[in-house]
Amino acid sequence: MVTAAFIGASLQLGGTLLGGLAADRKGEFDGAIARSNARLARIRATRATERGQQEADKIRLDTKQEIGAARAGAAARGVVVDVGSARAGVEDIADAGHRDAMQALIDGARARAAALQDSENQLAQADAAEKAGKGKLFKSILESGAIVSSKWATFSGGV
Numbered sequence: 001m002v003t004a005a006f007i008g009a010s011l012q013l014g015g016t017l018l019g020g021l022a023a024d025r026k027g028e029f030d031g032a033i034a035r036s037n038a039r040l041a042r043i044r045a046t047r048a049t050e051r052g053q054q055e056a057d058k059i060r061l062d063t064k065q066e067i068g069a070a071r072a073g074a075a076a077r078g079v080v081v082d083v084g085s086a087r088a089g090v091e092d093i094a095d096a097g098h099r100d101a102m103q104a105l106i107d108g109a110r111a112r113a114a115a116l117q118d119s120e121n122q123l124a125q126a127d128a129a130e131k132a133g134k135g136k137l138f139k140s141i142l143e144s145g146a147i148v149s150s151k152w153a154t155f156s157g158g159v
Contacts, residue, residue, distance in 0.1 A: 009151040013144050020140020027133015034126035038119040045115035052108015056101040063097025 067090050071081045079086045
């Protein structure tokens with residue numbers, strides 16, 4: 001009778017500890033995945049800034065080409081390009097190009113901010129997963145202690 005109770009208590013103790021260890025390993029694994037995702041989000045943030053800058057540079061180049069074409073067309077028609085409505089048309093093209101380039105930079109900055117926020121969220125998730133795993137391990141150790149103490153009392157003839 002004592003042997004069966006001892007074996008049962010041992011199995012219960014082992015199962016409790018193994019469950020805690022498994023939870024701890026899962027927390028470490030989930031934390032590692034979340035940290036990896038955070039690194040990827042930081043890479044996305046860098047790329048978002050680069051894409052915004054590249055788009056702005058392309059818009060500026062396109063704007064210069066459009067201005068050049070407008071000036072060349074006006075000059076070919078015999079219009080003085082630095083005076084009056086011809087100049088206003090060139091300024092309008094320049095202003096629109098500048099606004100579009102700034103918008104590309106703003107869009108890149110917004111995408112960067114979102115990716116950096118995602119990175120921070122992933123890091124918080126990693127910390128939470130690791131702490132949860134450690135908490136479950138600690139809980140299993142406490143539960144194992146309770147199992148041992150209750151069985152000890154039974155085996156020693158106490159309560």
